[in-house]
Amino acid sequence: MEMKGNRAPFxxxxxxxxxxxxxxxxxxxxxxxxxxxxxxxxxxAFLLSGFACLAAWLVGRFQNRASQKMKGNFPIxxxxxxxxxxxxxxxxxxxxxxxxxxxxGVNYFAARHHVTFDLTRNRANSLSDQTLKTxxxxxxxxxxxxxxxxxxxxxxxxxxxxAYGRASNRVRFESVSALREPSRVPRGFNDAPLIVxxxxxxxxxxxxxxxxxxxxxxxxxxxxxxxxxxxxxxxxSGHGEVAPTxxxxxxxxxxxxxxxxxxLNLQVKSAKIPADxxxxxxxxxxxxxxxxxxxxxxxxxxxxxxxxxxxxxxxQKLLRFNNLMGSFGLVVRDGFVFDRAYRNPQWxxxxxxxxxxxxILRGVSADCVFPGSVPLQIKPAAPGLRVIFExxxxxxxxxxxxxxxxxxxxxxxxxxERGENRALVCASATIAxxxxxxxxxxxxxxxxxxxxxxxxxxxxxxxxKAPVQNTLQMxxxxxxxxxxxxxxxxxxxxxxxxxxxxxxxx
Numbered sequence: 211m212e213m214k215g216n217r218a219p220f221x222x223x224x225x226x227x228x229x230x231x232x233x234x235x236x237x238x239x240x241x242x243x244x245x246x247x248x249x250x251x252x253x254x255a256f257l258l259s260g261f262a263c264l265a266a267w268l269v270g271r272f273q274n275r276a277s278q279k280m281k282g283n284f285p286i287x288x289x290x291x292x293x294x295x296x297x298x299x300x301x302x303x304x305x306x307x308x309x310x311x312x313x314x315g316v317n318y319f320a321a322r323h324h325v326t327f328d329l330t331r332n333r334a335n336s337l338s339d340q341t342l343k344t345x346x347x348x349x350x351x352x353x354x355x356x357x358x359x360x361x362x363x364x365x366x367x368x369x370x371x372x373a374y375g376r377a378s379n380r381v382r383f384e385s386v387s388a389l390r391e392p393s394r395v396p397r398g399f400n401d402a403p404l405i406v407x408x409x410x411x412x413x414x415x416x417x418x419x420x421x422x423x424x425x426x427x428x429x430x431x432x433x434x435x436x437x438x439x440x441x442x443x444x445x446x447s448g449h450g451e452v453a454p455t456x457x458x459x460x461x462x463x464x465x466x467x468x469x470x471x472x473x474l475n476l477q478v479k480s481a482k483i484p485a486d487x488x489x490x491x492x493x494x495x496x497x498x499x500x501x502x503x504x505x506x507x508x509x510x511x512x513x514x515x516x517x518x519x520x521x522x523x524x525x526q527k528l529l530r531f532n533n534l535m536g537s538f539g540l541v542v543r544d545g546f547v548f549d550r551a552y553r554n555p556q557w558x559x560x561x562x563x564x565x566x567x568x569x570i571l572r573g574v575s576a577d578c579v580f581p582g583s584v585p586l587q588i589k590p591a592a593p594g595l596r597v598i599f600e601x602x603x604x605x606x607x608x609x610x611x612x613x614x615x616x617x618x619x620x621x622x623x624x625x626x627e628r629g630e631n632r633a634l635v636c637a638s639a640t641i642a643x644x645x646x647x648x649x650x651x652x653x654x655x656x657x658x659x660x661x662x663x664x665x666x667x668x669x670x671x672x673x674x675k676a677p678v679q680n681t682l683q684m685x686x687x688x689x690x691x692x693x694x695x696x697x698x699x700x701x702x703x704x705x706x707x708x709x710x711x712x713x714x715x716x
Contacts, residue, residue: 227300228267231259231260231263232263232267233308235257235259236256236311238256239256274297326376335373337374340573341425342377344432344433345378345380345432346378347436348380348381348436349412349436350380350409350410350411351381352382352407352432352435353382353407353409353410354371354374354381355383355384355386355406356368356371356384356385356403357386357388357394357403357404357406358403359387359388359399359402361389363385364403367405367423370423370424371385371405374428403423404419404420404423405419405431406420407419407420407432408435409435415438418431418432418434419431430468433468434468440468440469440470441469441488441666442470443464443470443471443488443490443660445471445474445491445492446476446490446492447474448477449496449497450497450525451495452639456643457642457647459653460642460653463653463656463657467657467660474490476506476507477502487516489516489518489660489664490517491517493520494520494521494524494639495521495524495528496524496525497525497528498527498529498530498531499528499530500530504533507534508534511631511633512537514630514631515631515632516631516663516664516665518633518659519636520636520639520642521542521636522582522583522639523545536589538595539591539592539595540588541586541589542584543587543607543615543616544585544607544615545585545607546582547580547583547585547607547618548606549601549602550604550606551602551603558579558580558583558601558605558622559578559579559580560578560580560599560601562651567596567598568598570598570659571598571658573654573655573657575650576650576654577650578641579646579652580599580622580623580638580640580641581640581641581646582638583601583622583637584637584638585607585615585618586620586621586622586624587620593628594626595625595626596625597624598621599621599623600621600622601618604618605618605620620637621637622636623635623636632662641656642656
């Protein structure tokens with residue numbers, strides 16, 4: 211008969227149960243934290259109970275080993291051996307169950323609170339700071355519905371929507387197949403990818419449709435939902451300026467950022483700058499201002515005015531326009547900028563450089579080209595004026611006959627900010643016209659400039675992420691050796707090894 215004193219300690223006999231209990235408590239804690247998405251007293255209690263059971267299992271295992279050492283070589287009864295095998299089997303089963311519970315819990319927790327890391331060089335899988343600021347302003351849940359007609363959804367669009375979902379817990383997104391759920395497809399769907407953005411809980415805000423699903427357009431649609439009233443940009447007319455109807459690409463880009471475009475002729479007697487003018491754009495004037503409209507522009511510039519000038523060499527001298535530039539601290543020289551540092555000297559390049567120099571540069575995607583620039587120089591005393599782009603030290607101001615007017619460098623773009631007054635002066639109007647808009651970073655620079663002048667810093671243009679080619683460029687000799695190695699040497703080595711093994715086992 212087995213003596214009571216030879217019985218294993220309590221914790222040792224039930225160590226398997228404690229191990230199983232610790233796993234169950236851990237799963238319960240994960241469910242509690244995941245359900246409430248925060249630390250709750252119930253979840254903490256489950257977690258502490260799990261640690262207590264795990265500690266009891268460790269103590270029981272230690273006691274079991276200690277009791278085995280104390281027994282030494284004394285014979286063990288059949289019942290004791292049977293109980294030992296049962297305990298070992300229970301421990302194995304409990305360990306297996308615990309592993310499954312842990313894997314299930316980790317998978318569940320990772321699915322609800324997953325973290326991603328963007329290791330690409332150009333941050334291709336990350337949203338811009340402008341988008342993150344926009345998502346932080348969401349007053350309610352935002353639903354993004356992606357409609358597609360192809361058999362499979364576009365993985366790039368899915369990844370982009372997932373990035374929005376990870377960036378804010380207010381963003382919900384879903385994908386709808388036009389083949390499987392035709393009743394949910396909106397009217398007018400033409401089989402091209404379409405995203406519909408809708409703010410839940412707001413009846414007065416109409417949903418926004420995104421026909422080109424990229425970050426720029428999705429974020430612009432969200433901004434329209436947050437601020438459905440479009441801001442008005444006025445283009446000055448009456449002095450030979452370029453009209454917005456001649457800028458189809460720029461017009462589309464500005465309307466995508468929730469701007470409406472109108473023209474304003476100050477030469478009319480009853481004309482005045484409207485109260486809803488978010489900014490006044492002056493694009494390549496050819497004749498000078500009259501006395502009345504020059505005074506109105508000067509008053510507007512000094513009274514919380516928002517102005518953007520795109521200049522290029524004009525047909526005649528623009529004395530009053532130049533005086534207005536002088537109020538910002540700029541001197542407009544005659545001629546055009548001729549920069550010998552570049553292959554095409556009449557196309558000076560503005561190097562983006564350190565983007566922390568000015569908020570406008572945060573939205574500029576690359577260096578900018580300024581064809582046909584007027585020479586702009588900074589006055590010695592120009593408070594609030596900062597140069598955004600400038601030509602190189604090899605540049606000169608030339609007249610059409612080749613005569614040198616002044617040496618460079620010259621400002622290609624400069625921003626003035628004094629109190630609530632903002633103005634940007636660009637030395638080239640060609641960057642907004644035709645193909646000039648698509649040269650390098652010109653489009654992103656113009657959009658960023660407009661947004662900064664208006665004061666809508668959240669709308670600073672999101673620069674596109676240029677693809678990075680990570681190809682390995684091998685010299686011709688190395689490429690031939692690699693081909694020879696793969697096509698001849700490695701197969702011969704494998705064949706020789708096989709023949710050698712066969713010869714030894716023959």
